[in-house]
Amino acid sequence: MHTLTLDGRPVSMPEGSTILEAARRLGIAIPTLCHRDGLPPGTSCMVCVVEIDQSNRLVPACAYPVRTGLVVRTDTPSVRDARRAAVELLMGEHAGDCEGLCRRGCPAGMNIPLMIRQLAAGRTAEALETVRRDIALPAVLGHICPAPCEKVCRRARLDQPVSICLLKRFSADHGPAAPVRVAPDSGRRVAIVGAGPAGLAAAFYLGLLGHACVVFDDQPEPGGALRRDVPIDRLPRAVLDREIEVIRGLGVSFRSGIRIGRDLTLADLRGAHDAVILTVGAADAAQAAALGLPASPQGLQADSHTFATPVPGLFAAGGAVHPLKMAIRACAEGKACAEACDMYLKRGQPAAVPRRFNSVVSKLTDTELRDARSQVSEGARVDPAAGVPGGFTAAEAVAEAKRCLRCDCRKSEACGLRAAVETLGADARRYVEQERQPVEVLRHSNGLLFEPGKCIKCGVCIRLARQHPEVPGLDFAKRGFQMRVSPPVGETMATALGGVAAAVVAACPTGALAWDEGEEKPGLAPDENRGAAG
């Protein structure tokens, strides 16, 4: 046994243990990307460095053997600097997008590529589930959304963008009427003032989370601006009614024709509910005064992340806070506000769901774009035979969905590198040079993807495959900056990995090795899906 000291705490470890193991025994977290239990150390990513002895020598904890008297510091400024620098350097050679451009362009951040893949595979119900994770009114927005996502679609540079909005409408029209997963009743009550898109969205997500919601509105019927301002030929009211019914199905009740400040006071609402959300649409100073609330030049005053007003338990979102042009944005704010409100209900403090770091690859070259297209349906954009108001048939939807270039990283949730950028506070662009690695996707017939640009050369795949002599396995080819993972001569990544592929994909800390169909399990919390880092 060796007795060493970690961050001032003694620990005894058997001969042959590493600093990383000793740290774990003490519950000290050391991040790593290239280490996997059961595999020999990679000493590659250097994210696990610690400081030893009196020197300021940095060593990788994953491999450094323990010895009696060893003094280890895991959390000094130089350790933090080095870890951050390691991740920044890895990002400096990283060529890949975490999320598709469409998703980044979507105000609601909807996982569009996943929806499209599910539609392409004929899994319409799952597609709608995906849409509903971020958009409470899929059918409504399927009719009226100006589709900023399509403006940024990479396919637009080759021919026309993927018809995302119509695909979304197809999922809404053909998917199950009600969402599948509803949390049990929380016993908490929330009043929502204003039944426009923001209010409806807030009600939808709070309802899903098990909170009992009442939506107050001064109009005879819920819908707000959607019902009042959108021409009927753009949005048939039956579509709107159906989606309101879905929300009602979650236990949300609507109290129409009630104006707060006239029929009920805000104090009444606050007294009868655990939280109140104001989604009253454009609000001027007079309205704010009527509610007894401070105002900003744009509208009601609320925190831009948590939507909390200065009054505890009172939230404001959507057009009430600042002028909004798009219903999708109101919808997105409704959801975000619901999440912050949920945090308030559970922990007493409103908190925003943190925005995730997004790796963004610089503009693709024409060659890269053409390569991407050659791997998917090269056909022109599908126009629905029934015209835009009629929407896609099932066959049309599949055909159109197959045009998607699939720019998104299939492991954007599980990626350890992305998580490491976030947890270590790395500046991912610090070491980015103009000339980047090529964006290259090697797609194999078994659905295995290899994207060398996302590879951090940690060698987990190589080491793991080597434990399985039944497959040819992988190795690095070349060296230094040119180094990349490669199958033996005459093999592909798929044949070289054979039956070990699934394990290797799961072990790969980034999206370098992934399944084309993705692997995220919908509905899992991000940390359940996330890899080893952090």
Place this chain on the structure above:
Amino acid sequence: MREIDAIVGAVGREPGDLIAILQAIQQRYHYLPDAALRRIPEITTILPSVVLGVATFYPTFRLQPSGRHRVCVCHGTACHVKGSEQVQQAVERHLKIETGRDTDASGAYTVERVACVGCCTLAPVVVIDSSVYGRVTAPGTAAMFRDFEARGADAGLDDVVDAARDWLPGVPEIRIGVGSCCIAGGSLKLRESMVAALRARRIQANIRAVGCVGMCHQTPMVEVVWPGADGDTRSRPSALTGGRMSAGAGARAAVFSCVQPGDAERIVRQAFPPRGLLVRAGSAVRVTLDRMLEGPGGGAAPSRLDVREEPVCSFLGKQIRIATESCGQLDPLDIDAYARAGGFEALHAALGDLGPGETLDRIQASGLRGRGGAGFPTAVKWAATRGAAGDLKYIVCNGDEGDPGAFMNRMILESYPYRVLEGMAIAAWCIGAREGILYVRAEYPLAVLRMREAVARMEASGLLGGGLSGGRGLLRVRVQEGAGAFVCGEETALIASLEGRRGMPRLRPPYPATQGLWGRPTSVNNVETLALVPWIIRHGPEAFARLGTAHSKGTKVFALTGKVRRGGLIEVPMGITLREIVEEIGGGVAEGRTFKAVQIGGPSGGCLPASLCHLPVDYAALSGAGAIMGSGGMVVMDDRDCMVDVARYFLRFTQDQSCGQCTFCRVGTRRMLDILNRLCAGQGQPDDLEKLEALAAKVKSGSLCGLGQTAPNPVLTTLRYFREEYEAHIRGRCPAGKCAALIRYVVTEKCIGCTICAQQCPADAIAPVPYRRHEIDAQACTRCDVCRQACPVDAIEVREAACTR
């Protein structure tokens, strides 16, 4: 396929044989065909995944077919500062090689950039197949290829192992250098013509091939030694290195330098005049002086050197020969000559009375530290291996001298193979190893050849071979060729390479002393370290410890190259100052130039400014200044050398040689290089220096192995001592006039209108206007330097270009 099977059958089928198998296949096909790579795992125990990994790791191996001849343009440090980049361009232009390709259209030549062929004193160097061309110029490229094509088949290296033929007593001895530099200069041909000239005049003399004298700037050299009273010339030291000609009465010697094969006749005439004349000349050393000491070799008449003449004295006077003892006197492979000069005495003493413990004590008392670079105490290293558990232990001699600008190990291996093996056998005895591996760069074919032969001859003499002698086990040594990866100089990477894997270093601890080759205790020692061992045992540790400084004992061999007048291989006592080396031994920089800096320690070392040249050669003093002792590369630079360019040069090297395992080295060095490239292109950003410095510090502290930890040194030292030059680059200026994007060429009024520049210009940037001053079109000019080199009246100058930014 049958051929592949035969090759594998001959080499071996174990994982450790992979590199040798690939080398044999490449030898046969000049590249590694896919089919061969697929076949190897089928008929060996080697994993399929490993084959491609190894084949693509080592720079030696090619995966594309190559031309019939291989043209290696050396980009060692000395070659770089002397214009190898321009030579590279000229070669590619001459062969009309298209961008992105390396082979000419006819498939005759494949051009490769190589890191260093270790012929630094001949810089810039081009090697075509096995013919070495030194002092190549861009305008002279065509002539070089003409010469190669006229030469036909090569003599080959086999000739140089053929040692001492019949020896005649009482006649003069003619010593011809057969180190690589000398051979590159034509010493093998010279030997032939010398034999013919002697025969024609019926003069009896022994011709003896000797190792490197170190005066590489004078190669090829011929020394004539007349017998003294005892009639034996063989044990007579070289006039050059044995010192002051105090040998017995009647002893005479004459040394000729820069000798061409065609000079044999003249030398014989001069050295062996008709009898009457000789008497009149007197008996003392009487040598005509020739003041062409620093003159280039090509074409000039051979110079006769006087060993008492000032430049020669300066070059030799401060040197002390331990690793290079008996320099210029020993036929490298003559085992008897080595024994006569005291060889094997130390081994016999160690195996006899001393025993391993006492031997180790002596090494300890001598204060010997590893000469590979880091300077770890040798005795501590040996003791650790000696004390490690296990019966099977290994001794490894690290001859993977990959630093550009260094050729100390090459010279020692070529000239003193027995000394290295003796040191290795002593080390093995101390640590209890019975197996030894001598790892030598494949780029040193002559060293490989001589070491193999020396091992065989020592085995035949019962000094090696794995059997028993006097009840004691003898060390069994095998020679393994490296495959050109600089990182394999790192001991754990070297071991990976010996095991047939990619040369990726691993974290230490565990150190090889406890877990080395095949997991067994292993001691990895540098060539020079081992070459010092016999002397220490023979002369006692005190004699060694008397030399040098408090913590740096003995001598150090340096390869002195670059912009110094007398380049060569020198062995100096520790503690000597850099200025003594550069100014006195090296004779300073050329007339009219200013000594600016000296680069020590190669890619891991640093550039020290002339103002710091009072520093002694001492581990602590050099590392305190930001450099390292290193393995012994010492490149002198003058005011025409751009320090940003030099930093970039080294970083490009380490970046290229990085194994790629750890993030800091793989990406960090690359990003540092990106910044340096920007600076040299005149596109630096104001915050680039801070960025560069910060990143360098991170790479230094965060890298896994010595390569990455020291890679920033050339950058950090130049930033520290020449920061104003970096700042000038940010402003778009290169004060030294080196960075192509920041300079322009102009024709001065000295122009005589001869049109040679216009004829030679490959870019047609100069219009020929006979008898009038020419002009260079700055737009068309590619800064290839051809015109400047071609101009007979030095009318073309390099000026700073106004930055286009």
